[in-house]
Amino acid sequence: MLNSLLSLYIASILGLNPTPANIASAPNGAAMLASAALSEDPSTASRPIKDSLHISPIIGARGSVSQDINSGELLFEKNPDERLKIASITKLMTLLIVLEENKLDDVVTVSRNAAGTPGSTMFLVAGEQITEENLIYGALIHSANDAAVALAEHNAGSSAAFVVKMNNKAKELGLTNTHFSNPVGLDDSDNYSSARDIANLGKYLYHNPLIKKIAKIKDTEVRSVNGNYTHKLESTNKLLGSYLKINGLKTGTTDDAGRCLIAIAENKDGHEIVTVVLNSPDRFGESKILIDWTFRAFTWPNK
Numbered sequence: 001m002l003n004s005l006l007s008l009y010i011a012s013i014l015g016l017n018p019t020p021a022n023i024a025s026a027p028n029g030a031a032m033l034a035s036a037a038l039s040e041d042p043s044t045a046s047r048p049i050k051d052s053l054h055i056s057p058i059i060g061a062r063g064s065v066s067q068d069i070n071s072g073e074l075l076f077e078k079n080p081d082e083r084l085k086i087a088s089i090t091k092l093m094t095l096l097i098v099l100e101e102n103k104l105d106d107v108v109t110v111s112r113n114a115a116g117t118p119g120s121t122m123f124l125v126a127g128e129q130i131t132e133e134n135l136i137y138g139a140l141i142h143s144a145n146d147a148a149v150a151l152a153e154h155n156a157g158s159s160a161a162f163v164v165k166m167n168n169k170a171k172e173l174g175l176t177n178t179h180f181s182n183p184v185g186l187d188d189s190d191n192y193s194s195a196r197d198i199a200n201l202g203k204y205l206y207h208n209p210l211i212k213k214i215a216k217i218k219d220t221e222v223r224s225v226n227g228n229y230t231h232k233l234e235s236t237n238k239l240l241g242s243y244l245k246i247n248g249l250k251t252g253t254t255d256d257a258g259r260c261l262i263a264i265a266e267n268k269d270g271h272e273i274v275t276v277v278l279n280s281p282d283r284f285g286e287s288k289i290l291i292d293w294t295f296r297a298f299t300w301p302n303k
Helices: 002-014 021-023 029-036 086-102 132-139 145-156 157-173 195-206 209-214 284-297
Strands: 063-069 074-078 107-109 129-131 219-223 230-234 245-254 258-266 270-282
Touching: 063 195, 063 284, 074 195, 074 284, 086 132, 086 145, 086 195, 086 209, 086 245, 086 258, 107 132, 107 145, 107 284, 129 132, 132 145, 132 209, 132 219, 132 230, 145 157, 195 209, 195 245, 195 258, 195 270, 209 245, 258 284, 270 284
Parallel strands: none
Antiparallel strands: 063 074, 063 270, 107 129, 219 230, 245 258, 258 270
């Protein structure tokens, strides 16, 4: 009974419809509730109010949403539940599992397989020893594929075993239009999600203090444990440092997925929203349009 009530509450946090199926798929409700670290009951959260004079923007992305983080209210949607490839946004689930199951000061020995991962990398060296925290920096800021694989292998022994955990976690969170085939986001017909699922996953992960800290960093560098290797990291999120107050979160680009972005934005009164654009002709431009429109079209009642 207690687990069911906790699962019901978690579903409301994520903005999901708490069905019996969702409740049954969330056996670890207490742990999820603790890691979400929300300060306000979503049932009493102040929901933003729309000004009817503001018509919805035209967004070219195949799938897109804008969602209020505090209440979970969906403020804009376009094909929110269509299953689409998500490229490196996949790494959000990789980071979530690692943060929940491992310690930041764990020392990871980089395998030859991880060091040889194709795509965007932070140039890890086979045999290099580096902390898990530094790999998290690399995966989130630099979208480093080698960092994501190193984290997955350290956690589960292999990428294949880690993917099983990813899919179990997706079910646990009620992400019904999400499935993973790798911890990186490489194009694959079985690696997909939806704009709504990505918003909920991002919102859930964003409550982790380390993610909040890292997601705002434009560039930095990290070192191996012995200091022999230095890795320069540069954010792929071009919205950072713009006129908007952007607090994260993750980019993604592949040939099949197109240009994707999940962004966390904050208005002058401290209200935060999450926006998602998948397969967008201009992920940064369209995210700016969506964020601007949301903050102009909606007002938040005083707390």
